[in-house]
Structure formats: C-alpha cells, structure tokens
Amino acid sequence: MKSVFAILILFLFYACNGPSSNSQSEDKIMESEVSLAAPAIPNGNGTQTIDSTLKVIKSANISFETEDSNRAIQKINEILKSLKGYTEQEDSNASDNQLFTSIKCRVPSSQFESFVGQLEGIPAKMTGKNIQRLDVTKEYIETETTINAQKELLNRYLQLLGKANKMSDMLEIENKLSELKTAIEISQNRFNSLKKQIRYSEVQINIISPSTQITKVSFGKEITSAFSNGIDIFKNLILGIITLWPLWLLAITIVILYKKYLRQRIKTREKK
Incomplete structure (x- = not known):
C-alpha cells in the first residue's frame, strides 16, 4: 500500500512540473521569432575564418640634399619601377635659394627593405632617415571579426523583417537595418585602408637642392x-x-x- 501511495505522489509531482503543452511551446517560439529586440551579436566564432597572421604597416621618411634634384628623382623612379612601386604624390616648392621636392611613394611591403636600401645609392646625400614598423594585427583581426558579426546580424534582421506583420514593426526593423549597413560600410572602409597600408608600404622622400636649378630669365x-x-x-x-x-x-x-x-x-x- 505504501509503495502504491509513493508511486501516486511521484506521478502527481511529474504532472505538475513536467513540460507544458505543445500549443504553449509553439506560442513561445512564435514570440521569440517576431520579437523586435536586437538579436544577439555573434561572437565571431562561426564558420568564417579570420586571418591571424602578423600584420605590420611599414613606413619610412628619408631626406636628401643634392645639387641636381632631377637626376635624383629620375633614379628614384627607376628603382620604383623595378620594384613595382608607384609615386602617389609629388610636390615642389621654391624659395630664394632652395628648391624643396616632396615625393610620397608606395612599394609592396615585401620590397620595402630593398627600396630603402637602394635609395642610399641615388646621386644625393642622405641627411635623415626614419623607419617605422607598426603592428596592427589586433586591430586587423578585431575589424574583420566586427564586419563578419555585423553581416551575420544584418541577415538576422532581414529574417525578422520577413516575419514581421505590423507596419510599425517593419519600419523599426528597416531603421535598424539602415544603421547596421552604415556601420558595416564604416568598418569595411577602415578594413580596406588597413589592407592597403599593409600591402603597400609608404615611403616619404624629401629632397633639398639649390634654386639655381630653376631656369632664370636672361x-x-x-x-x-x-x-x-x-x-x-x-x-x-x-x-x-x-x-x-x-x-x-x-x-x-x-x-x-x-x-x-x-x-x-x-x-x-x-x-x-
């Protein structure tokens, strides 16, 4: 008799604390699907692979003095061409007795050391050299992870938009989508800038020469x-x-x- 009474108590306890009906479960699922609360931001550990190799931005600032800046610039352009680099900007300013030439070059990062080394052989006296190597691995990984997370979040908002029935809900989701697209664009621009600076190193060259090179009128x-x-x-x-x-x-x-x-x-x- 005691055993039967114990079984009856266990049955009643299970019935009171067991899972709810199927209709209640479906209602909870529907509530979760159409909720306008922001979906959880992905942690970036999905199927997207993140490049975690060392990322370094190399740059240099080198100054020269020469009697003939034209020859020096010609030699710089020859070296650039051989290393598949290019001149991004060139400016010249003249004073009463000096000509100042500023050249911003970009070379593949793999050729950075070679370019800087070959500059020592141009027909000009090197008066200053500053080389920098900036490790941006952490920023690179964080930016790429952020972009992936933002894109995944964008897809989730699009799914919510497809399930929303009320016009107010649709407008709210579209506003969120607009804000998210703007954030993705900003992150992508920063990421592209990082990749360019990593891929092509910047070398700033400053050349000072006598203003006698400037053609004088007789x-x-x-x-x-x-x-x-x-x-x-x-x-x-x-x-x-x-x-x-x-x-x-x-x-x-x-x-x-x-x-x-x-x-x-x-x-x-x-x-x-």
Whole structure:
C-alpha cells in the first residue's frame, strides 16, 4: 500500500512540473521569432575564418640634399619601377635659394627593405632617415571579426523583417537595418585602408637642392618681355578709349552746343 501511495505522489509531482503543452511551446517560439529586440551579436566564432597572421604597416621618411634634384628623382623612379612601386604624390616648392621636392611613394611591403636600401645609392646625400614598423594585427583581426558579426546580424534582421506583420514593426526593423549597413560600410572602409597600408608600404622622400636649378630669365628676355607688356598696355588703352565712344560723342556734342550758345549770346549783346 505504501509503495502504491509513493508511486501516486511521484506521478502527481511529474504532472505538475513536467513540460507544458505543445500549443504553449509553439506560442513561445512564435514570440521569440517576431520579437523586435536586437538579436544577439555573434561572437565571431562561426564558420568564417579570420586571418591571424602578423600584420605590420611599414613606413619610412628619408631626406636628401643634392645639387641636381632631377637626376635624383629620375633614379628614384627607376628603382620604383623595378620594384613595382608607384609615386602617389609629388610636390615642389621654391624659395630664394632652395628648391624643396616632396615625393610620397608606395612599394609592396615585401620590397620595402630593398627600396630603402637602394635609395642610399641615388646621386644625393642622405641627411635623415626614419623607419617605422607598426603592428596592427589586433586591430586587423578585431575589424574583420566586427564586419563578419555585423553581416551575420544584418541577415538576422532581414529574417525578422520577413516575419514581421505590423507596419510599425517593419519600419523599426528597416531603421535598424539602415544603421547596421552604415556601420558595416564604416568598418569595411577602415578594413580596406588597413589592407592597403599593409600591402603597400609608404615611403616619404624629401629632397633639398639649390634654386639655381630653376631656369632664370636672361636680361635680354626681360627687356623683350617689358616691351611686349608695354605694347599690351597700349593696346588695352586704345581699346578702352574706343569702347567709351558714346561718352566721347556726347562730350563733343555738348562742347559744340555750348560754343554755339556762346556765339549767339555774343551776337545778341552786339546788337544791343
């Protein structure tokens, strides 16, 4: 009798604490699916593979002095071409006695050391050199992981959008999608910039040379230029006078009329 009573108690306990009905389970599932709360952000440990190899941005700033900057620049371009690099920007500024040339180059990171080494052989005196190597492995991995997580989250919001029935829910999800797409674009731009800087190293080259390289105008040419400028001024003066012909015509008319008026006045006085 005691055993039967114990079995009955166990049955009642199981019935009270056991799983709910199938309809209740389905209601909970539906609630979870259409909830507008932000889906959990993936931890980046999915099927996406993350490149965790060492990522280094190499850069250098090198200064030269030379009597002939043209020869030095020509040699730099030859070295760049041989190493499959390129000139990103070149500027020149002249003062009274010096010519300053600034060249921003990019070379494949694998050729960075070779390029810097070969620059020592150009026809110019190296006056300064600064080399930097920046480890951006952590930032690279974090940025790539963030992009993957954001894209996965975007897909989950798209799934929610497909299940939403209310217009207010759709608008809210679309706003979230717009914000997420903007965030992905920002992260992707930063990631692309990192990859470019890692793939192609930047080398800033500064060259100082005497301003005597600047072609000076001879005294004879200056005289010729002065005569030419004088002729231009004379032409402009004539054209200006011709342009004002209505005013000149009006002035002449006024003078003629005034003289006629004076003659008539004199004749009137003589008659009196």
